[in-house]
Amino acid sequence: MEKPNSVVTASRAAFLLVLLVAITLLRGVQGTIGVNYGTVADNLPPPLEVARFLLENTIINRVRLFDANPLILQAFAHTGIAITITVPNKLIPDLANLPSAQKWVKANLLPYYPDTNIIRILVGNEVLSAANKQLIGNLVPSMQNLHTALVGASLDRRIKVSTPHSLGILSSSSPPSTGKFRKGYDDAVLKPLLNFLRATESPFMINPYPFFGCSAETLDYALFRPNSGVLDENTQLMYNNMLDAQLDATFSAMKLVGFTDVDIVIAETGWPSAGDPSQVGVDGRSAAQYNGNLLRHVTSGIGTPLMPNRTFEAYLFALFNENRKPGPVSERNFGLFQPGLTPVYEIGILRPTARTSVPAANPTPVASPINPVPVKSKNWCVPKSSAEQDDLQKNIDYVCGLGVDCRPIQESGPCFFPDTVRAHAAYAMNMYYQAMGQNTYDCDFKHTGAVTTIDPSYGNCKY
Numbered sequence: 360m361e362k363p364n365s366v367v368t369a370s371r372a373a374f375l376l377v378l379l380v381a382i383t384l385l386r387g388v389q390g391t392i393g394v395n396y397g398t399v400a401d402n403l404p405p406p407l408e409v410a411r412f413l414l415e416n417t418i419i420n421r422v423r424l425f426d427a428n429p430l431i432l433q434a435f436a437h438t439g440i441a442i443t444i445t446v447p448n449k450l451i452p453d454l455a456n457l458p459s460a461q462k463w464v465k466a467n468l469l470p471y472y473p474d475t476n477i478i479r480i481l482v483g484n485e486v487l488s489a490a491n492k493q494l495i496g497n498l499v500p501s502m503q504n505l506h507t508a509l510v511g512a513s514l515d516r517r518i519k520v521s522t523p524h525s526l527g528i529l530s531s532s533s534p535p536s537t538g539k540f541r542k543g544y545d546d547a548v549l550k551p552l553l554n555f556l557r558a559t560e561s562p563f564m565i566n567p568y569p570f571f572g573c574s575a576e577t578l579d580y581a582l583f584r585p586n587s588g589v590l591d592e593n594t595q596l597m598y599n600n601m602l603d604a605q606l607d608a609t610f611s612a613m614k615l616v617g618f619t620d621v622d623i624v625i626a627e628t629g630w631p632s633a634g635d636p637s638q639v640g641v642d643g644r645s646a647a648q649y650n651g652n653l654l655r656h657v658t659s660g661i662g663t664p665l666m667p668n669r670t671f672e673a674y675l676f677a678l679f680n681e682n683r684k685p686g687p688v689s690e691r692n693f694g695l696f697q698p699g700l701t702p703v704y705e706i707g708i709l710r711p712t713a714r715t716s717v718p719a720a721n722p723t724p725v726a727s728p729i730n731p732v733p734v735k736s737k738n739w740c741v742p743k744s745s746a747e748q749d750d751l752q753k754n755i756d757y758v759c760g761l762g763v764d765c766r767p768i769q770e771s772g773p774c775f776f777p778d779t780v781r782a783h784a785a786y787a788m789n790m791y792y793q794a795m796g797q798n799t800y801d802c803d804f805k806h807t808g809a810v811t812t813i814d815p816s817y818g819n820c821k822y
Contacts, residue, residue, distance in 0.1 A: 392654055392708070393421025393441070393674040394695065395627050396431070400681040402698045406434035409678070412700050414438045417708050423626065423674045425484065427467040436474040443479040443674075444468070446501070448494055451483050455497040460504035464512065477518055480505055481626070485525040485566065487544055498522060499551045506559055519561040522552070523626035526567055526605060529612055534591035535604045535665065538611030545616060553618040562624040562672070565609055569601035569649070570630050570640075577601065578640045582630075583652035585750075585757040585805055596664035599760050602628070602653065607665040623666075628653065629676035632703050634689030641689055643704050650675055650695070651706035655761045739822055740792035740802035741785045743809045750807045751784035758787040763794065767820065774820035785815055789822050 396409070403409075406428070413419050423443040424431060435442055444467065446454060454460045468477060482502045486494050502520050509515040526532065528549070530541040540549050556563055573581035580586045581601045589598045598604045606623060613619060630649035634641030653673065662669040680694035680703065694703055702709065742751050759765040767774040768783040776782075788808050795801040802808040816822045 391421060391670070391672040392419060392658065393423060393443075393672070394419050394678045395423045395425070395629075395674050395676045396678045397425055397676075397681050397684075398428070398431075399684045400679060400698065401683055403679055403681075404698060404700060406431040408700070410434040410438055410440070413440060416700075416710055418710060419708055421478075421672070421674065422678075423481075429467075429471070432471040432475050432477075435476070436471065439476055441476050441478045443481060444477060445481040446483060446505070448483040448486060448489060448491075451486065451494050451501045452497045454482070454501035454504055457504045457507060460501065461508040461511065464505065464508040468514075468518070469512065472514070472518075479561075480509075480518060480520050481564070482520065482522045484523050485527075486522060487541075487548065488525045488527045495548060498548065499555060502552070502555055506555075515559070519559060521556060521561045521564050521624075523564040523566050526565065526572075526609070529608055532605065532608035534589075534593060535598065535607035536591050536593040536596075536611050538608030539615055540612045550616055553613065553616065553621055556621050557618060562622040563609075563613065563618075564624045564626040565606075566627045567602060567605040567609075567625060568628055569605065572601060572605070573639065575639050578645075582640065582645060582648045583656060583757070583761065584648065585753045587753065588756070591664070594664070597756075598664060599756055600652075600656070602656070603663040606671070607663050610663075610665050623671065625657070625671055625673035627674050627676040629693045631689035631692045632680075632694075633692040635687050638687070638689055641692075647704040647706055652761060654706060654708070659761065661760065737814070738797050738810050738812055739815055740789045740808050741811050741815055742781055742788065743807055746781075746784075746807035748780045750805065751780050754784050754804050754807060755780070755787045758791045761791070763787065763790050765790075773818070786820070786822065789815070793822075 394413075404412075410431075413422070419440075421441040421443070422435070423445075425445050426447060427444040432442065432444070446463065450463070454463060468480070471477065482498060482505065483494065486498050489495070502522065506515060506520045509518055509520070528540055528544060529538055531537045531539045539545075553563065555561075569581035578584075580589065580599075583600045583602075586599065589604065590596075591598065598607075606625075609623060610619065613621065613623075630646040631638075631641050632643040632646040653675075657671040657673045660668060660670055675695060677693045677695070679696055679698060680692050682691055682698075684690045692703075695706070695708070696702055742754075755765070755768075765787060766772050768786050769775060774782070774786045788802065788804060792798075792802045792808075792810075799810055802810050814822060
């Protein structure tokens, strides 16, 4: 199922981009950020304009389509952007027949490749959640036939076949170490599917949405904000965000059936910027926090408690607000961009040259920075004198967990001494504050931080 503030200052966006690049270089790894390009709308710009915008104005280098729209595939020709195309659910039974699969590849892929950089075919979307025996029974045979068709075209090494799943495939997910596939799906469908993915070196793809799993009490946990964390008593591992817990629950389920060597890709995840009054955390600031923090986290190289030291290929949902989508208001407001290609909010995906052309007044403002501190005057973020040590430790865990370089406050680092939680928190909190562009609300840390004009640097420890 497809799911997925005014524009912040260019300085804030630039800091975000610098932070991402710095993290990547320091860790020696690189995550991949893509976007889901849904088209359930009657006011979207032409595909050629969209392709040019993504290429010239954003750092997005991967796009997932929910079909194989020829106009969109033609539009992305010669851009180099990696494209994932999708076989609609209703066609799955037909592709269980090899000639039909070969015909589909010939009609929907070969006319556009290699001019358009197609890298993956997805067979349906959340097929197991459809509870349709015909679709489920034909899923793996259809994937196998499409792969065979790619082999026949000598494209199997360049184009992979997979299918995305909702987390409804899990019968247990909390704590993450107890993750388990639903009985009936595990042996009959998921084991053969995972065998196919392993044999073809294709990823297992999931659609995790902390938005749909959170409550008022777990909102901070879902948004990667500072929180008390959740301990998995089986592993004694602490979880500071819901996405990691969802990913590790999936990993645990895969481990239970013997497939820890198959990569996990986040096929779609996102957060709406508007919704019904009864929905929790539905606003532009929350959407910007989730997507921005997710972007930093999956590209940081930190990984998850059960999958440490790795990055994730992740596709944000969605590129646009789609005004023809049914359901609650939130379903039409998962977009990063308005149809006019202006950001709903900024999370650091616009190139610096593009930000200068972004209109100062967003036609549909959603949230604005709260009392932003001008970047021209140097300020620092430090802990309040009244802040408790436990709260400051949570701030350290939160910032360092996002991938910010915390090596200076580790042993032998220039800011390790004084070896106190308060001193280390001062460094970590300020690093986050500076990277986010010196906005006062980025020094709040649940009322434990304060902005100062006095430089806290000392010796070789530079803030």
